[in-house]
Amino acid sequence: MSNARPESLPWTLPLTRAHRRALSVLPIRYPHAEPADLKVVHVTPDAVAALRAALARPVPATGVLFGLRAGGQLTVQGVHVAHPGSTRAFDLDDAYLLGLADAWGQAQPGSDWVGGWVTAPDGDGLAPGALDALARQAATAGLTDHDAPLLVAGWIDGHLTLQAATLSFGRVQTFPVTTDSGTP
Numbered sequence: 688m689s690n691a692r693p694e695s696l697p698w699t700l701p702l703t704r705a706h707r708r709a710l711s712v713l714p715i716r717y718p719h720a721e722p723a724d725l726k727v728v729h730v731t732p733d734a735v736a737a738l739r740a741a742l743a744r745p746v747p748a749t750g751v752l753f754g755l756r757a758g759g760q761l762t763v764q765g766v767h768v769a770h771p772g773s774t775r776a777f778d779l780d781d782a783y784l785l786g787l788a789d790a791w792g793q794a795q796p797g798s799d800w801v802g803g804w805v806t807a808p809d810g811d812g813l814a815p816g817a818l819d820a821l822a823r824q825a826a827t828a829g830l831t832d833h834d835a836p837l838l839v840a841g842w843i844d845g846h847l848t849l850q851a852a853t854l855s856f857g858r859v860q861t862f863p864v865t866t867d868s869g870t871p
């Protein structure tokens with residue numbers, strides 16, 4: 688048996704944002720991002736369809752977003768509940784989140800947990816003061832951070848409206864949201 692220490696491991700497990708949360712590793716900037724600040728959130732058609740389905744429920748729902756970050760653009764590919772069966776706002780089950788992160792990482796290499804979402808079925812959550820309160824609640828719950836926004840989905844005059852916000856240095860910052868059909 689040799690006492691020689693290997694210089695490097697043959698592979699390493701990627702430490703996703705979900706793994707960092709579950710393992711209580713200090714937050715770091717989004718690992719797959721270029722060193723650019725978030726500028727726009729793009730929501731794919733499948734993610735838009737999932738948000739519409741969540742809005743069809745008469746009660747607010749929350750969950751997690753999965754996708755990719757390239758420079759200042761965040762592309763949301765997947766929308767999932769954060770804790771199946773829970774009715775509490777911004778409730779997050781770490782074991783469930785780890786499973787989702789692993790599945791998304793396998794299905795879409797480079798994809799990671801990129802933020803949270805909440806529905807505002809009556810549209811009230813889309814008002815500036817309400818958006819600030821929701822962004823602060825999501826950040827306090829650990830669902831979002833300065834690189835991972837909260838996406839708020841609601842109806843205004845029968846039209847889907849999506850807003851994105853982060854809490855950074857105590858201030859709520861909003862971002863434009865686009866879809867394949869333009870800006871909702």
